[in-house]
Amino acid sequence: MPNLKDLKNRIASVQSTRKITSAMKMVAASKLRRAQEQAEAGRPYAERMGRMLASLAANVQDSGNGPKLMTGTGSDQVHLLVIISSDRGLCGAFNGAIVRESRRQILRLQSEGKTVKLLTVGRKARDQLRREFGSLIVETYEDVGRRRLSFADADVVAQKVLAMYDAGEFDVCSVIFNKFKSAISQIVTVQQLVPFAVEAQADEEAAGAEVKAIYEFEPDEEQILAELLPRNLSIQVYRALLESAASEQGARMTAMDNATRNAGDMINKLTITYNRTRQAYITKELIEIISGAEAV
Amino acid sequence: MADKVEFELVSPEKLLTSQPVDMVVVPGSEGDFGVLAGHSPMISTVRPGVIDVYEADRVVDRVFVAGGFAEVTETRCTVLAEEAIAVAEIDRAKVEQQIRDLGEDLEDAKSDDEKARVEAKIAIARAKLDATGATTH
Numbered sequence: 033m034p035n036l037k038d039l040k041n042r043i044a045s046v047q048s049t050r051k052i053t054s055a056m057k058m059v060a061a062s063k064l065r066r067a068q069e070q071a072e073a074g075r076p077y078a079e080r081m082g083r084m085l086a087s088l089a090a091n092v093q094d095s096g097n098g099p100k101l102m103t104g105t106g107s108d109q110v111h112l113l114v115i116i117s118s119d120r121g122l123c124g125a126f127n128g129a130i131v132r133e134s135r136r137q138i139l140r141l142q143s144e145g146k147t148v149k150l151l152t153v154g155r156k157a158r159d160q161l162r163r164e165f166g167s168l169i170v171e172t173y174e175d176v177g178r179r180r181l182s183f184a185d186a187d188v189v190a191q192k193v194l195a196m197y198d199a200g201e202f203d204v205c206s207v208i209f210n211k212f213k214s215a216i217s218q219i220v221t222v223q224q225l226v227p228f229a230v231e232a233q234a235d236e237e238a239a240g241a242e243v244k245a246i247y248e249f250e251p252d253e254e255q256i257l258a259e260l261l262p263r264n265l266s267i268q269v270y271r272a273l274l275e276s277a278a279s280e281q282g283a284r285m286t287a288m289d290n291a292t293r294n295a296g297d298m299i300n301k302l303t304i305t306y307n308r309t310r311q312a313y314i315t316k317e318l319i320e321i322i323s324g325a326e327a328v
Numbered sequence: 329m330a331d332k333v334e335f336e337l338v339s340p341e342k343l344l345t346s347q348p349v350d351m352v353v354v355p356g357s358e359g360d361f362g363v364l365a366g367h368s369p370m371i372s373t374v375r376p377g378v379i380d381v382y383e384a385d386r387v388v389d390r391v392f393v394a395g396g397f398a399e400v401t402e403t404r405c406t407v408l409a410e411e412a413i414a415v416a417e418i419d420r421a422k423v424e425q426q427i428r429d430l431g432e433d434l435e436d437a438k439s440d441d442e443k444a445r446v447e448a449k450i451a452i453a454r455a456k457l458d459a460t461g462a463t464t465h
Contacts, residue, residue: 070341247369
């Protein structure tokens with residue numbers, strides 16, 4: 033028969049766990065709101081930059097000598113993957129999903145005979161990929177945007193990518209991150225950064241009269257593009273980081289919500305066991321007393 | 329003045345201003361240009377400097393930007409700024425200190441790349457300082 037004291041301790045410990053997880057859930061919820069607001073605030077810049085790029089690219093593509101960041105190096109032998117994860121755990125399948133997708137991509141590229149290099153953001157991806165692909169990791173970043181994700185944080189990563197590209201260390205660069213869909217659903221997304229593909233949205237926006245307008249350029253298209261593309265890369269990295277930050281908090285919120293509920297179930301079960309056991313003890317003692325009295 | 333032009337100032341982190349104004353003067357990399365309603369569409373790079381916002385022939389707002397891009401259409405002027413701060417909020421002493429610090433960095437810089445980066449930062453800080461000098465209108 034289980035010991036009453038042990039059961040009591042067990043219940044107390046699960047209760048305090050529940051307190052912790054429900055506090056974490058609330059913290060994650062408020063962080064999530066902030067992350068979402070930030071992602072929202074960053075949207076206008078990205079939109080306008082996309083619009084400018086679309087009209088510029090349309091002009092330059094005709095001339096056929098765009099900058100290297102857009103046209104690529106002409107080969108696709110060396111791939112650089114920027115993997116964005118979190119620094120902390122306890123956020124459900126968030127990091128697991130990223131690592132699984134990364135591993136899949138790496139193996140696929142390697143089986144095609146390509147060289148793969150990795151740039152990891154966040155402690156978790158590094159820890160989990162280090163054992164298998166340690167030699168591929170070029171650089172890792174930790175504590176990115178611990179307090180509040182700023183554009184400068186993203187710029188650090190983007191500058192590294194650019195420096196590597198200029199040095200000819202890779203041909204194609206993609207970023208792997210969790211795209212925020214809702215608090216309970218995050219989608220692992222692979223997005224190509226270099227060479228930069230002017231997306232399909234350019235087409236639908238071209239329908240708008242504004243894009244059709246003939247722009248004057250000052251200085252010329254190529255020079256503007258040469259400045260705009262690196263900036264765009266930083267923006268893409270920044271957006272990926274924002275999405276990932278929001279996803280992380282969403283995933284954590286869900287995970288902690290589940291944990292809180294599980295703890296509640298466990299407490300109920302333990303309480304029932306505790307009460308039954310107590311009852312059994314009482315009954316047993318009563319029987320002993322009664323049978324003792326009868327014997328006299 | 330008949331029409332107004334929609335002036336938007338955007339930084340990567342948020343939309344800073346979006347308001348109809350009479351005229352904006354943007355420090356383009358090939359010279360300052362004023363934008364009135366009905367300006368021909370153009371895209372330009374922006375050098376570090378001050379954007380003047382005009383309302384009925386008077387400067388109502390002065391914003392320092394550390395470079396970026398400007399897109400002008402007939403009804404709108406969008407500036408994508410890398411860093412933007414209202415001129416009135418610039419702290420002269422702080423910027424001077426920054427320039428001194430950067431000067432030291434420049435001496436420590438080893439590679440040409442690093443040097444160029446620090447020099448660019450100094451140019452931005454200098455422009456910021458110039459901006460404060462011309463605030464009294």
